Amino acid sequence: MEPMNQFSAVALPLPLENVDTDQLIPARFMKEPRKPNGYGAFLLHDMRFDSSGEPLDFMLNRPEAASSEVLVARRNFGAGSSREAAVYALVDHGFRCVIAPSFGDIFASNSVNNGLLPALVSEQDCERLLEAMAEQPATITIDLQNQCISLGEQTVSFDINPTWKLKLLNGWDDIDLTLARTPEIEQFRTNYKNRYPWLG
Template identity: 55%
Template sequence: MTGWRRHEGLAVALPVEGIDTDQLIPARFMSRPRSAGYGGYLLHDMRRDAEGHPVPAFPLERPETAGASILVTRRNFGGGSSREAAVYALIDAGFRAVVAPSFGDIFAGNAVNNGLLPAQVSAEDAERLLAALAAGPLGAEVDIDAGAVTLGGLACPFALSEAQREKLVNGWDDIDVTRRHEEAIAAHRAALAAARPWLWPGATRDQGAR
């Protein structure tokens, strides 16, 4: 995964609160391989009617939103089940950042581990951004180092922990973070093996753990 610090792209408004992971990608599509791409299933049941036809009034179905990469929405985005496929659907649809007042905790963790920024802004700033986008999508900038989303004359700060920032900038997930400590882990393992060889059945005191 490639890390990033700054992104310029088209911002689109989705003025709905409480969009959960079951809405982001319905479970019936999750049996398909990731290699096939999940972007076409993003918010499928909100974007399609009962017959499967696009709903023209839905924000992401409007022609002018094609190519949008920054999604601005309302509170509690990504609540519900822990499905990582919800993040895959957003990424495969071209999104690099979601801006909202709050996120489901597991969704936010999955997002960061996959290079998608969950930019948490105040409820007031979210409404200002949504109001600015009411007439249609606009160019925007997301700067991880500055911790701000800029759209037109608005510059809205967002909350991001240092651990989240480090992962996004370096393109790391939890395994990558652990690998930074490989030498310390190996040294601890060797010391433990020497002191308590019985923890590794079959290993002699001289061999320790391998």
């Protein structure tokens, strides 16, 4: 994964609650191999297109969506089944951050493991951001180190698990996180062998 710290990007509003993983990528599309084209085209498919495949008036179908990297949604984003493909769809579309008042637990963990920041904000701050984005596309600045989000004159803070923050800042997966503790692991092994030499 690429390390993440501070970046500015076009943000899209998704003023909906309870957007679950089945909506993020409907199950029928998971039969498709992720490579070489990715799952981005299937993101929120059934909100984007009608039953005949015609595009609807939906934020992901607008021109600014092509360059968007931040999504602002309401509470309980990513609830539902544990499918990691929901995160793949977001990442493959180009999103680097989702801002919401709450996330499905497994979705949030999968997000971090795929380089997607689940930025947890208060409901009040979420509504302020959505209101500021209501009229036109907005550029948002995400500062992971200082855990703040800036949009125009507004700045709001967000929460994230400290271990997840460390992984995203460094671009680490779980193996990298373990390897970062190598000196402590080696010291433990040495101490343990000294205490119990008969273990070999």
